[in-house]
Amino acid sequence: DLTKRIHCILPAVFKKLLLISFDGFRWDYDRDIETPNLDKMARDGVKALYVTPPFLTITSPAHFSLLTGNYVENHGVIHNIWFNTTTQEKKQYHAAQFVDSYWDNGSLPIWITAQRQGLKTGSLHFPGTAATYKGETVNVRQVEPAIYNHGNETEWRLNIDKVIGEWFHQQDLDFVSLYFGEPDLVGHKFGPDSLELREMVQQVDRTVGYIRDKIHDHALTDRLNIIITADHGMAKILPDKQIQRIILSKIPGFSFKDIQFQLLDYGPGGMLLPKKGKLESVYQALKGGHPHLHVYKKEDVPARLHYSSHPRLLPIILMADPGYVISGFFPLQFNKGDHGFDNEAMDMKAFFRAVGPDFQKNLMVDPFDLVNVYPLMCHLLGIKPERNDGHLDKTKHMLVHNGNVLIGLATVIGLLALVFIVMVSYNKCKRSKA
Ligand SMILES: *[C@@H]1O[C@H](CO)[C@@H](O)[C@H](O)[C@H]1NC(C)=O
Ligand SMILES: *[C@@H]1O[C@H](CO)[C@@H](O)[C@H](O)[C@H]1NC(C)=O
Ligand SMILES: *[C@@H]1O[C@H](CO)[C@@H](O)[C@H](O)[C@H]1NC(C)=O
Ligand SMILES: [Zn+2]
Secondary structure: OHHHHHHHHOOOOOOEEEEEEEOOOEOOOOOOOOOHHHHHHHHHOEEEOOEEOOOOOOHHHHHHHHHHOOOHHHHOOOOOOEEOOOOOOEEOHHHHOOOHHHHOOOOOOHHHHHHHOOOOEEEEOOOOOOOOEOOEOOOEEEOOOOOOOOOOHHHHHHHHHHHHHHHHHHOOOOEEEEEEOOOHHHHHHHOOOOHHHHHHHHHHHHHHHHHHHHHHHOOOOOOEEEEEEOOOOOEEOOOHHHOOOEEHHHOOOOOHHHEEEEEEEEOOEEEEEEOOOOHHHHHHHHOOOOOOEEEEEHHHOOHHHOOOOOOOOOOEEEEEOOOOOEEOOOOOOOOOEEOOOOOOOHHHOEOEEEEOOOEOOOEEEOOEEHHHHHHHHHHHHOOOOOOOOOOHHHOHHHEOOOOOHHHHHHHHHHHHHHHHHHHHHHHHHHHHHO
């Protein structure tokens, strides 16, 4: 509540923050493609070699880790698909966005925390935007339509105009999360090495230039920090002629008769709920069933993946090696690229860039986990974070004032003085705003 008071009186102490995600932008996509705007942003700010997304490396789980600082087993959005093992019902990515109880499972996204501490927030198309958390939604929002052309650059610019021109400039919001559905879709359809992918990376690059120009046009350059990152990377799927596909129904000793509920045919991950008494036999049948299939009992999933302890996770968890996807009865997946693999695989790593008044210039930093972006964002906004799995220590060296002792001391003294002023003048300020 002290932060609320400080924000009320001195809105200029903390800068505004724009968090942008380009879905599936792999860490090395800028390597042999001309990206003048991303290069300029790196010179003007901070670039990480890469960031490690949480497992499962797919869209809704990873974005919710970005918004909460929690690993997937600690926030509960375990998959893009919402499901009920009793009724067999499944809701796909878009429909699942509207299931409040799915998202509101104990972790608050940063918008709600910021709003409770007196800030104004917005979100455009970002996963999690449609849901209500403990009765609250993000202040200003635009939820993505069910059918949407994710690659339309004109549409991207209209959305950027809205966020910068209306939300930050006119409505004076403090924090906005902004989502773009590419280059993920092109990476799936044509593969990470395709010409189409290269063109989409250049579209992203033009867009980054457009965003920074807009910010400049609205005189926000010195008052707004920008973080640009992604939820996961993209790996090439090996063509049929090179490999033996992973099709569970073809594995000797395994039968779907023993399965009560399955989540399969969604890329390289899978989950099974065996019928009563069948757990051990299903596990034994699948284990060793394919040289590129990893089979775990839920509690034996490696601890580093943080994908083991949530009640929504089913008793058997399947993981394919990079290049492979898992199918149930027949091959149903024909993507040239996919994600959802072990987050140790280099192709799953995402990019990270930041620029703004609080970031150092021309600084390249070592890789870190995506969950550490959350405490960084809370620090930048001057809000108290919720319990989370991130550590500010992993990211704060990117900042201009990163804990220098003298600055720290001066800040403490300044803050004590500020606390006094805040106590005295908060009521006056509150009255005048009311
Ligand atoms: C699944 O459906 C059953 C039966 O309608 C219901 O009792 C249960 O609460 C549902 N579970 C979830 C997670 O929605
Ligand atoms: C999260 O969801 C699980 C299962 O869907 C439920 O058992 C648990 O109580 C929920 N936790 C919170 C804090 O909402
Ligand atoms: C792209 O978006 C603009 C603005 O909404 C629209 O006018 C145009 O028809 C769209 N183009 C395509 C190919 O969908
Ligand atoms: Zn994604």
